[in-house]
Amino acid sequence: ILNVEQSPQSLHVQEGDSTNFTCSFPSSNFYALHWYRWETAKSPEALFVMTLNGDEKKKGRISATLNTKEGYSYLYIKGSQPEDSATYLCAPTRAGGTSYGKLTFGQGTILTVHP
Amino acid sequence: DVKVTQSSRYLVKRTGEKVFLECVQDMDHENMFWYRQDPGLGLRLIYFSYDVKMKEKGDIPEGYSVSREKKERFSLILESASTNQTSMYLCASKPGQSSIRYTFGSGTRLTVV
Numbered sequence: 001i002l003n004v005e006q007s008p009q010s011l012h013v014q015e016g017d018s019t020n021f022t023c024s025f026p027s028s029n030f031y032a033l034h035w036y037r038w039e040t041a042k043s044p045e046a047l048f049v050m051t052l053n054g055d056e057k058k059k060g061r062i063s064a065t066l067n068t069k070e071g072y073s074y075l076y077i078k079g080s081q082p083e084d085s086a087t088y089l090c091a092p093t094r095a096g097g098t099s100y101g102k103l104t105f106g107q108g109t110i111l112t113v114h115p
Numbered sequence: 116d117v118k119v120t121q122s123s124r125y126l127v128k129r130t131g132e133k134v135f136l137e138c139v140q141d142m143d144h145e146n147m148f149w150y151r152q153d154p155g156l157g158l159r160l161i162y163f164s165y166d167v168k169m170k171e172k173g174d175i176p177e178g179y180s181v182s183r184e185k186k187e188r189f190s191l192i193l194e195s196a197s198t199n200q201t202s203m204y205l206c207a208s209k210p211g212q213s214s215i216r217y218t219f220g221s222g223t224r225l226t227v228v
Contacts, residue, residue, distance in 0.1 A: 009155065032215050043119070043219040044205070089158065093215055101215050102148070102173075103207075107157035 002026060006090055006106035013080050014114050020076045021109040023090030027071035031095040034103060035064055035075055039086045047075075047088075080113040087111075118142075121206050121220040128227050134193040136223050138206030144218075145211045147189035149173075149181065152203040152222075164189055165212065196227045 005024045013019050025033070032051045036044040048057040053068040061078045077084055087110050091103035122137040138147065146165050150158040150173075160173030164183040178200060182190040189208075193200055206220040 004157075006157075034215070034217075041124075041221065043221045046217070049215055091158075101146070101209065101212060102160060102163065103158075103217065104160070104174075105150075105158040107155055 002092065002094070002104040004090065004092060004104055004106040006088075006109050008109060009107065010110040010112070012112045012114065015081060017080050017113075018076070018078045019080055019111065020074055021088055021111075023073045023075070023106055025071050025073075025090075025092040025106075027068055029094040030068045030071070031093045031101070033066055033068075033073050034091045034093070035073070036089040036091070037086045038089060038108075044089065077111075080111070082113045082115050085111055085113045119206055119208055119218050119220040121204075121223050123223050124221070126223055126225045128193075128196050128225065130197060130227055132193075132196045132227075134196045134225070134227075136191040136193075136204055136206075136225070138189045138191070138208075138220055139187050140189075140208040140218070141187065142208075142210075142218075143186065144208035145186070146209045146214075147183065148207045148217075149179075149189065149191045150205045150207065151175070152205060158205060161191065198227050201225060201227045 035047040038044040048064045050066040055066040063076045066073045087108045089108045091105045093101045119140045148163040149161045152158045162181040164170045180192045204223045207217045209217045
């Protein structure tokens with residue numbers, strides 16, 4: 001079983017604060033790293049899929065970076081809003097064999113943004 | 116847009132019952148997956164299917180089985196439900212082995228009493 005660690009487990013911030021989370025994963029046989037946002041009663045929504053070392057992706061106020069050599073990714077949210085409250089999940093996929101691109105998720109970071 | 120539909124949003128079953136959780140996707144995806152989510156443990160893979168009638172165990176298959184008789188439908192079966200199977204169950208699909216674009220259902224909250 002792939003060991004994927006996310007920190008912190010939960011986070012409470014005030015509206016307007018900027019925040020960041022960490023995802024660490026084994027760097028061997030790396031293929032891609034996914035970030036998802038999962039709001040209560042909805043389907044997980046894909047934020048980013050990153051494959052290259054040094055990749056940086058941005059979507060509005062959310063951005064992410066990737067270091068495949070050391071096995072970590074950061075997710076940043078600038079100027080948090082209450083609608084950003086959700087569980088943020090990261091999941092690497094491995095290359096080759098019968099992996100079928102299976103996602104192995106970290107335990108998630110639960111973000112609560114207070115007005 | 117691809118849709119992944121899970122038949123029930125909330126389900127309450129008794130210990131020992133046989134439980135079927137259904138998942139249907141409408142875009143001819145080859146690969147389908149069942150996950151469960153528990154607090155502090157994230158999403159864990161139970162079973163996946165890479166094609167019709169083909170299945171493989173995930174990380175926590177004990178107490179579960181699956182069925183994929185048609186490409187669009189992937190069923191998760193709890194042969195004899197137990198209280199430790201109370202969880203949120205999430206289905207997902209993707210086009211094929213080389214694809215990394217997943218689509219998720221909105222989940223089934225199962226309570227076993």
